[in-house]
Structures are given as structure tokens and as C-alpha cells.
Amino acid sequence: MKKWLKWSFMLLCISVLLIPLAACGKEDVTKIRIGEVTRSLFYAPQYVAIEKGFFKEEGLDVTLTTTAGGDKTMTALLSDSIDIALVGSETSIYVQAQGANDPVINFAQLTQTDGTFLVAREDIQDFTWDMVKKSTFLGQRKGGMPQMAGEYTLKKHDIDPHADLELIQNIDFANIAPAFSSGTGEFVQLFEPTASVFEKEGIGHIVASFGEESGHLPYTAYMTKDSFINENEETVEKFTRAIYKAQQWVDEHSAEETAKIITKYFDNTDLEILTMSIDRYKSQGSFATDPILEKEEWENLQNIMDEAGELPARVDYETLVNTSIAEKVIKE
Structure with missing residues (x-):
């Protein structure tokens, strides 16, 4: 009887110690909903960030949804159906032109050329x-x-x-x-x-x-509402750090190594084609090697939009681009 009581007491003590640890682990994980404008090999670093566990290392539990189109992606972001959008930077300009009270801010660039x-x-x-x-x-x-x-x-x-x-x-x-x-x-x-x-x-x-x-332009970037950054700056920083790790990994490893990691996202494409395509994007510098969206790229984007007759009005770089978080991550 005494032995049973002794073991019961020990199990109770262990339980008391483990419960706070488990609760702490849950509190440290932040859920993030990403909406990508399309499923594309062009976004290889994003899939690498997921598969290599770079988001998990930052305490982020990401859910990736393909939102199929710039308009739908922006609607999902503005309606809080997603937290972060991966879409062309021109969409943030379109939203700004409509008089948004809560601007959509570009905080991390993923691709830097047309694809x-x-x-x-x-x-x-x-x-x-x-x-x-x-x-x-x-x-x-x-x-x-x-x-x-x-x-x-x-x-x-x-x-x-x-x-x-x-x-x-x-x-x-x-x-x-x-x-x-x-x-x-x-x-x-x-x-x-x-x-x-x-x-x-x-x-x-x-x-x-x-x-x-x-030339170079912010073809696809991660963006979110200004209010989300203000209320969740640490989370956005962790997210950007994970993306930067993936960008560096893709840059430092072969196209075939990248292809093998992300093959599950492209079930109907064989490894040879994936490797060839990734190599082509890498060789022309399409994948950004860091998340900073440069002012020159922003201006080139607006020049291209203007030439096509699609630019509602020019928007200052500082209005819709926030590089402070990306710069902090890179300096670490």
C-alpha cells in the first residue's frame, strides 16, 4: 500500500511538472495562414521553408492555401481569411488606389524578376x-x-x-x-x-x-495589412527569418536538391523537369536571395505598370514597403 502511494505521488509530481511545459509549448506556437496567388515552381523557396522546417524553427505553424488570382488573394487578406499574402506587388498599389484605410504593406520579397x-x-x-x-x-x-x-x-x-x-x-x-x-x-x-x-x-x-x-522588380512579395504588422511585429519577423533561411538554402544548393525537397507540391511533374525549371530560374536570378525589396525595383514595377496603362497613381516606396524587418533579420 505504501509503495502504491509512493508511486502515485511520484506520477502526480511528474504530471504537475509536465502540464506547464506542454502548455508553454502550445503558447509558443503561432498559427499563420498564407495565401499564395497560385501554385508555382516560381515560389520554390517558400516550399523549401515549409519542408525544411524553417517556419517550425521560428515557432510558426503555417497553413498554405492557393487563393487563385490577385483579386481573390487581396479579398482574402482584407477580409482576414488569411494573415499573409504571396502575390504581385502591383496588387498593393491597386488596393491603395481604392482608398484603403489599412494599407497593404510589402515586407518581404520572394521573386525579383518576371517568371x-x-x-x-x-x-x-x-x-x-x-x-x-x-x-x-x-x-x-x-x-x-x-x-x-x-x-x-x-x-x-x-x-x-x-x-x-x-x-x-x-x-x-x-x-x-x-x-x-x-x-x-x-x-x-x-x-x-x-x-x-x-x-x-x-x-x-x-x-x-x-x-x-x-529587369528586376518585386514580382511576388509577402504582404499583410499595416495593422497586422503593428500588432504582430515579432511574428512577422519570425516569418521573414524563415523565408530568408529558405532563400539562402536555395541559393547555396543545387537545383536538383531543391527539386527533390519540393516535389510533393508538383505531383504531375517529373524530377528532371522540376530540376531544369529551377535551374533556369536560378540562372537568370529570379529567386531573390534576401527578402529586401529595393526602391529601384519598386520604381521599375511602377514604370512597367504605367507603360501598360494600368498604374492608377504613383505610390511612394515608403508608403507601401517596409524593409525594417527584413534588414533586421539579415543583420543578425
């Missing part, structure tokens, strides 16, 4: 941009960053996208690749890995990069 490639139906060995003139060009959605970067590049090469070719823009993003595959268009603007898949299958041939042509 699309010009794919030709024919195998053109010595491509020049004037070959696009008088062709049927299957472009991206009007007002979206891919289309604006595409138009900017065409104009850079003295091609009027609305006069010198037949520009098709009335096809949904998800149906652009199938439309080209089924015979629509002589040229198409595509993201990876679709561009490489088409090349491998002989459907089309990559002849140029819009990312290389349009």
Missing part, C-alpha cells in the same frame, strides 16, 4: 523579337504582372502589342497552356515548369525570357 518565357510553336534557331510581329500571340490576363511585363518587353523591342500582332487576352490563366497545346497561337507566354514540359514534348520551344528582358 514567364516566350514559347514559340516552331523551333526557331536564331530568334529575334521582330519575328513576333504579325503573329498570333497568346498573352496573359490584362492588368496582371505577367501581361504587363510582356507588353513592356514587346515595346522595348519596338513592337506595339495592340497593333503589330494579334494579342489574345481573353483566356483564363489556367487555360492558356491548354489553348496553345490545342493549336491556338504562334507564340505564348508561359511559366515554368509548363514551358519546359512543352519543350520536352515538342509542343513548343523556349526562345526568350521575359524575366531577363524586363
